[in-house]
Amino acid sequence: MNSRTPIQILVTGAGGQLGQCIRKIGGDYDNLEIYFADSKKLDITQKQKIESLFIEKGFKVVINCAAYTNVEQAEKEPKKAFLINAEGAKNVAEVCKKHDAILIHISTDYVFDGKKRTPYTEEDVPNPINEYGKSKLLGEKYIQEILEKFFIIRTSWLYSEYRHNFFKIILQKSNIEKQFTITNSEIGTPTNANDLAAFILSLIRSNNKKYGIYHYSNQGETTWYHFAKEILRLSGKLGGIKLEKTDNYPTFAARPKYSVLSKEKIEKSLDMRVLRWQDSLEKLMNE
Numbered sequence: 678m679n680s681r682t683p684i685q686i687l688v689t690g691a692g693g694q695l696g697q698c699i700r701k702i703g704g705d706y707d708n709l710e711i712y713f714a715d716s717k718k719l720d721i722t723q724k725q726k727i728e729s730l731f732i733e734k735g736f737k738v739v740i741n742c743a744a745y746t747n748v749e750q751a752e753k754e755p756k757k758a759f760l761i762n763a764e765g766a767k768n769v770a771e772v773c774k775k776h777d778a779i780l781i782h783i784s785t786d787y788v789f790d791g792k793k794r795t796p797y798t799e800e801d802v803p804n805p806i807n808e809y810g811k812s813k814l815l816g817e818k819y820i821q822e823i824l825e826k827f828f829i830i831r832t833s834w835l836y837s838e839y840r841h842n843f844f845k846i847i848l849q850k851s852n853i854e855k856q857f858t859i860t861n862s863e864i865g866t867p868t869n870a871n872d873l874a875a876f877i878l879s880l881i882r883s884n885n886k887k888y889g890i891y892h893y894s895n896q897g898e899t900t901w902y903h904f905a906k907e908i909l910r911l912s913g914k915l916g917g918i919k920l921e922k923t924d925n926y927p928t929f930a931a932r933p934k935y936s937v938l939s940k941e942k943i944e945k946s947l948d949m950r951v952l953r954w955q956d957s958l959e960k961l962m963n964e
């Protein structure tokens with residue numbers, strides 16, 4: 678992928694959080710020609726539309742950011758979650774196969790059941806406990822069956838300045854509410870979606886052919902409660918807010934109690950370095 682002719686890349690779900698992070702830095706990478714397709718431009722549940730766009734643009738790489746990501750709502754409309762996260766991913770994979778393109782697909786820590794107490798490696802067997810996780814796992818399985826040239830990147834707890842995410846919810850709530858109740862019964866790693874975007878584009882630039890599943894999140898581990906506390910501390914709002922821990926915050930969807938991802942494989946095989954979650958959060962707040 679390192680020739681002088683630009684690499685033609687398709688980003689699906691480009692209006693989403695990760696898609697927008699990729700758009701923000703895409704211009705910094707010469708030799709990458711990125712076509713951003715939001716859900717209106719390209720619906721991944723319509724295979725023929727993906728095929729037509731491929732014929733027109735000749736993509737060599739697809740970054741599949743399109744997904745159904747509402748974990749709570751997925752319990753109520755699992756068919757829709759499966760249509761997008763499993764069948765949609767399958768469509769993208771089949772078109773990539775036909776055109777010999779590389780697929781970079783994003784998956785989640787929620788494919789795991791959370792019973793471990795040490796970081797999940799790529800060899801650990803997934804066992805999702807909610808509909809979102811089940812739909813994402815089926816998407817992964819289809820891709821592995823269809824393609825050889827794929828990177829499935831599992832990440833966790835994405836946040837950024839874009840779209841709807843925990844970081845933005847906490848900042849928005851802090852302007853209107855003085856008391857927060859946040860769960861401390863789930864342990865994981867917040868990941869700055871801007872870091873993930875840079876990782877993905879560096880991976881494409883590196884011309885790496887060690888295809889397979891990789892785990893990427895920021896370093897370290899925390900709970901949602903402690904993540905919220907750090908967001909409020911860095912924004913100077915901690916003093917004025919009563920922050921309460923809970924171990925039974927009411928939700929429709931079950932979530933893994935522990936979903937830290939091991940970065941050993943990307944550090945060793947792809948020679949990538951990853952920031953601590955606290956440092957990356959501070960970087961975003963200072964931007």
Ligand SMILES: NC(=O)C1=CN([C@@H]2O[C@H](COP(=O)(O)OP(=O)(O)OC[C@H]3O[C@@H](n4cnc5c(N)ncnc54)[C@H](OP(=O)(O)O)[C@@H]3O)[C@@H](O)[C@H]2O)C=CC1
Pocket residue numbers: 689690691692693694695696715716717719720721722741742743744745746761765783784785786813831832833834835836840841
């Ligand atoms: N957010 C998180 O905390 C985490 C996310 N992930 C994974 O990372 C990836 C990116 O997530 P993120 O950017 O945060 O998610 P977002 O929900 O912000 O973005 C997903 C995008 O996909 C689009 N989309 C939905 N259905 C379709 C469809 N049928 N065809 C095309 N596009 C569609 C949405 O469109 P519209 O704008 O119309 O809604 C949205 O813009 C996903 O695969 C997600 O599963 C993994 C771990 C954590």
Ligand SMILES: Cc1cn([C@H]2C[C@H](O)[C@@H](COP(=O)(O)OP(=O)(O)O[C@H]3O[C@@H](C)C(=O)[C@@H](O)[C@H]3O)O2)c(=O)[nH]c1=O
Pocket residue numbers: 746747748749784785786787832833834835842843846857858859860863901926928932
């Ligand atoms: C807003 C809020 C949430 N919570 C709890 C609910 C839940 O258990 C936990 C996380 O909240 P959210 O619902 O915002 O996050 P959630 O939608 O579970 O986030 C997940 O999204 C998908 C897409 C992924 O792939 C995962 O990696 C993960 O990031 O915090 C509180 O305890 N207090 C609050 O005020």
